[in-house]
Amino acid sequence: MRRSNIDPVSLEVVGNYLVSAVREMCTTLRRAAYSTILRESLDCSTALFDAKGQLIGQADHVPSHQGSLSLAARQVASTFDLDPGDVVIMNHPYQGGTHHPDIMIFKPIFHKKKCVAIAGALGHQIDVGGRSPGSVSTDARDVFEEGIMIPPMKLYRRGKIVPEIFQIIESNIRVPYKTLGDIRAEVAAVNVGERRYLELIEKYGAEDLKAIIDANIDRSEALMRADLKKLPNGSYSAEGFLDDDGIGDEPVRIHVTVTLKDGDVTVDFTGTSKQIKGPFNCALSSVHSAVFCGVRYMTNPAILQNEGCYRPIKLVLPEGTVVKPIAPAPLSGRFQTLERIADTIILAFNKARGDDQVGSCHACINSFALNGREPDTDQPWVAYEIFGGGWGGTRQVDGLDATYGLMGNCFDTPIEAVELEYPLRVENYALVPDSGGAGFNRGGMGIQRDTRYLYGEGYCTNRSEVSKFPPKGVLGGKPGAASIQEIKRATGKVDRLKSKATNLSIFEGDVVCLTTPGAGGYGNPAKRDPKRVLEDVLDGKVSDKAAREIYGVVVDAARKSVDQAATEALRARMQ
């Protein structure tokens, strides 16, 4: 089929079909999975690629996986001699992976003895060994401390499992029955992807299908460029900071210069910190996905997700920096850096967007891992919990409250799931008043989650961020609140934690308290409609004091109304 002969209906139908096939893959993964991080939180993604490893279908799963799977698929396609029935497993961060816990599974799809496509799945595993339970250490010195590394290799050869690989993994991790069950779930997912793709071939024929898919990729590219062209050509810089590298106290700088030229965009990281000692460096596939997501937020969300979306984007990554570290620099905490990169790119774009700007997102993940032993059976357990915070206010709307960040999209673990599964009790899960940066449109709020450790003793690793540099507001908007992590000891003592702290001892009766960051506001808070401030005050999202001092709104609590005269007078004084 010639490119020009492709009918628009086939384009649409094939595009939708691929998305629904990928969704079905992920549903399969979730329903068959064992660990809470996959089955309740859905920290996983699935995708379909062409034979060269170009992304052809992805659904609305975790954004940080988006570019990563793609780069790894390309690696698999270009380096392997693939046979029908093969399944490839990998997590090696310096060979196409992201970080140790993300185990990827790929299956080549064969039609008439030819590899025509690849199905991929990525699942964050609850534990892959290394120096801290949950494999989330914040002070590893090199990749060897971070867990088992699996270079791309065949888990199945021509449909037959290679049991030794499972055996090696099994003897290197803390809760093998869960992780091996989760890997099986990933294999089930790629099998579903294979079935669906072959159905599509049956319908269109392999060649026509390829032509249609290629046309869809071109179309996404054209739509991306059309959106990017709407912004003025030029170079725009911004910088953002991580609290520290997990070992020292020095902040880590992310510096980007975004250059726009007629629909092309170059993101240059010159000025970014040298590679750091702790595990917040980023592997190539991770940086790729962070840059892609940052730019993607500047274009229409409805554009079909595929290789074409990447094409307008070029990266400049100086060697030996946080964004291009030299092996074996540690990197399993790279998610915090990815969030910071995406947010910094959006801040740079702000400078090209006139008044259509966005406040800083909380842009991190606040998380902790705990381990211990079951009271009845003495079996080991590992829990890993992840939380989001606020999103920046925009010209149009208040930012989202309590939502995963720019690079994440999971579900929290239900309190009842936590308590059914682990000897833990969640005692508080609440929005944090005044955490959303004030503004004409308010930044979103963070949450507080308090988890009591009920039995025996174990270790707690805090892997959080944004405790030192609160998310910035724009155009007069105020910053959101920073994060706080504490352990309230059973003895009554309160330990304020560094935002990154590994293997702290924890005992029966201690409570881990996480307060996640809010986000930056948009525009002058004294211009916010007093009625909207009143609503927030009545809902306890903004305090009386903040309403008065920052928004210039006086609330008549008894009458649940705005004191108009007092408000006008106060706002006049604030000018």
Place this chain on the structure above:
Amino acid sequence: MYYLGVDTGGTFTDFVALNAKTGELITFKVPSVPSDPAQAVRNGVVRLKERHGVDPRQIARFIYGTTVATNAILESKGARTALVATKGTRDVLEIQRMWRSRLFDLNLQKPKPLVPRRDRHEVDERMDARGRPIVPLTDAEAERVAEWVAEGDYEAVAVSCLFSFLAPEHEQRIKKAIEARAPGLPVCISSNISPEFREYERTATTAMNAYVMPKIHQMAKRLEELLGELGCDSGLRIIQSNGGLMNTETTRRFPVNTLLSGPAGGVVGAAGVAKAAGIDKIIAMDMGGTSLDISLVEDGQVTLSSEGQLAGFPVKVPQVNVHTIGAGGGSLARVVLGALKVGPESAGAVPGPVCYRRGGTEPASTDAAWAIVQVQVANMVTGIREVSVAKGHDPREFALLPFGGAGCLYAGLIAEDLKMRRIFVPVEPSVLSAFGMLLTDVKYARSLTRLVEPSEKTAKAIAAVFDGLEKDLNAALKKEGFKPAEIRVERSCDMRYKGQAYELNVKLPPGKMTPKLAGSLAARFHKRHHDAYGQSSPDEAVEIVNFRATGMGLVKKAQIKPLKAAKKTPAKAKGERKCYFGGKAGWKRCKVYERSGLQPGVKLAGPFIVEEPGATIVGFPGHTLTMDKFGNLLIAVLARRAN
């Protein structure tokens, strides 16, 4: 004596009255009155008397399908509702599990919780994961909460405590305290509404129930008064989301069970007519003006799901498996249309594919119209795939059953695309939902979350849980006047591999829960897992998570009877029309028939059009039509290539 089914839609209220003796059907539509749905019911009952001579006193059963609750939620016009939740959890309703429905959108907004933060109150009590009270609820605390609610000027109250599905005592006591303090205020508790784990989903479902309670109470009262005025003493039954009927008292307590009231009637109707005609596998497609409801029926059995959603909120109660494509299809067509007019660059939204290809040249109008049809068909096909292929069913094994106004127009194209071989157009497809209400029993579902490993050893524990559920169901049905012989209970278990979090429902055969039956449960689950996901792990441990029982009070239902034999006359076309069929077929002249003029045994070869009040049936080139003895139309579909 007549049985009457009434289905309220956005535009029309459909009436189907069945003469219980003769089996004769009276069907008609009256305009709906959105501000007062009962008014349309009155108009219909009056018309039934005036035009058809059916006195309201002759109505032995009155069954009603309602959209009152659904509309209240879609339009945010429910009650001023309070939520009482375990200390530390009132924001669970607003955090909505931190998830967002769409990526890369900085202006995204989540659905506003039905109960705003100021109306969510915490209670100091706590059950642990084994249902033990680690912070017992004191009387003083229950009293304090009741007082807060009573002083708050609320119209309804939802109570949701952690682990109430294991230990409902605290919720029950809070409810009592509130009722004592504020008599007449409707209160519902999560252990009654959705006794399953995951607090957000359970709380949201309970809040939704409370939110629509007053509207449903008002509706039930208004209708009961109306029936009284009209002299109809049949009582009132409402069709619920699970396809069964409930009395008004139950409806008042569980209004959240009416959210799919209308579509459920359609699914039951579709399953019933298909089963009578000897077709056991159908995909039913109800296409109204604004939405398309798709469902899948096997062996005449309506399948239920316990995971639904409405307006972005989870609804965790058993409901017919209906997949609704709302504005999606329409709005996509609008984008395409708009772009066709103004060109891709100025459209603002992402231009659809049709215009993207155009690049500025105006396509012939037939092309444009046909392209829109095809994109709509593609959406419907995607919807059908969601209920079939995505759940492991091959659509080629199913007959397509279109109903509602517009379904029959598109059926031919959809069937071709999915390689479905048969289309089944029932009698009177435009009022099938109301007809379905005459085909169903009173049906109550109960469920309970208990983690049990099934084996011969646990047979007693399993039997004890089921016995409790069955006792409860029998009592409820007995109260409704059913005799033991008219009561049937079906049991099933939601099971999973230990360590998984999502369950598959496994049906149990009737009979005593013997060790042998209990011992067979794991094997039944392995098979079910293999059927659903293409793999199973027979070495892994299996556990039961939810016990489910459905009690049915059997009622006399509409009988679907063959048409009286008439003298055979060949089909006579009432005219001829030029129609566009796309692809190679292009423009074709085709004959137009009146459905009432067709008789069993008739055979038509496509292309053709069959018209009847409320529906137009299109036969494509290569398709052939026959009529069965009940008057249903069967179209054999010739597979064509997709493009």
